[in-house]
Amino acid sequence: MVKAEKKKINLRVNGEVHTLLVAPHLTLLEVLREELHLTGAKESCGRGACGTCTVLLDGEPVRSCLLLAAEAEGRQVTTIEGLGRQGALHPIQEAFVAHHAVQCGFCTPGMVLTAKALLDKTPDPTDEEIRLALSGNICRCTGYAKIVEAVKAASDKGK
């Protein structure tokens, strides 16, 4: 049996660089939640099927439960805590509140981040583009219509 050595990694999360000594088998989700105490990304299915663990990697949504923390070294990680400023919500978060797009809230960080990645690239998406972008995120409260409405409202056309 090979003894797994801890690995020193530099993680850039929400613009801040963290130097961490982590076991190589830890996923980015585990490091974010347990080492950096950023608990916005959640573990739900734990196999990449639901999207509650979504974070942005260089601006693109990925599953942090399927990504080894070491694989995120040298990339820009954005979690839900990196959106908005102290005391002020990000416009997408405000739209989610205004349109009642949050029910139990478990899927919300993933939905908001996925919507941010979409709107950064496509400021005026069609309903179909919004649905396609969110097609990897599951809301078990089934509040999809409100979520699509909120993303539409946060788009350039909705403002």
Added chain:
Amino acid sequence: MRLPSFQYLSPGTVKEALETIAAHKGKVLIVAGGTDIVNRLRQRLVSAPYVMSLKAISELKGIKKNKGELVISAGTTLREVAASPEVSGLFPALSQSASCTAAPPIRNMATIGGNLLQDTRCLFYNQSELFRKAAPACLKQGGRVCAAVKGATRCLSVYQGDLAPALIACNAKAVLKKAGSSRTVQVADIFSNKGKRPLAVEEDELLTRIVIPIPSGPYSCAYEKLRLRKGLDYPFASAAAFLSLSAKGVIDRARVVLGACGPAPVLVEDAAAFLVGRKPGDADGLSAARCALKVCRVVENVALPASYRKKMAVVMAGRAIGEALGQLSGAGA
């Protein structure tokens, strides 16, 4: 659940990667995008003392059009494949198969090489260790029983990759390297058609490139997939079709390939008889699609009934053939 412990290796070049694999032969798992292997590690379906990441190897990324061929490096993400104008312009079936794989966040991570070399799946196998241990070990786990088909003596787990049928239909080749040597094989030949060990790739080999020859005359291709949701689902049945025309405007090559209909993608050999030698407008796509019934080997091991999947394999083949015929007609053939 935590992943099992391992030593993490991250070579910077293909050469270093091959040396690493050779040095730890049989003890290294390769992580490209991670979307498949990390799940299998978590479910304790695989384990190894070493995990080698390909993320730092820039040679394994990118799409290039060379003289007469399209080269897709194995570490290219499915998002890049789906978004590439070169891929969609030359081989729409590949774009279609990449863009309907899983969901956008998965495609941002998953690679074409990883997608191709994924393991076969079964409702009774791709489960947690706790679930699997509640029943006798199945054939794929080295046991003697099949949980899906009573009395089966060989594993019938199903290959559910989306890219492979499209690549095989388009006559793609795979470049496999190991320390000191390299071989190029048809993509069809990397599948053993055995559910227990579905890939005919040696444990010290690394898939580095996919090479697709660009036909000189007019041709067309299409991919169709049966799924319940527009996102996330593996195919329950799928089909890819490729057709090319001779100088006289008759079909001279036809390849119809089924996915998710057995332990490997299946070439529907008999379909060609209803297509080759005819003009696209006179081809019998329906009869060609019906040939899928003979080679489709589905059993009750995914979330839809085998009888339905078998019927739908014909429907998917018919749609893919119809779309490919339509493209040829549209091209003025």
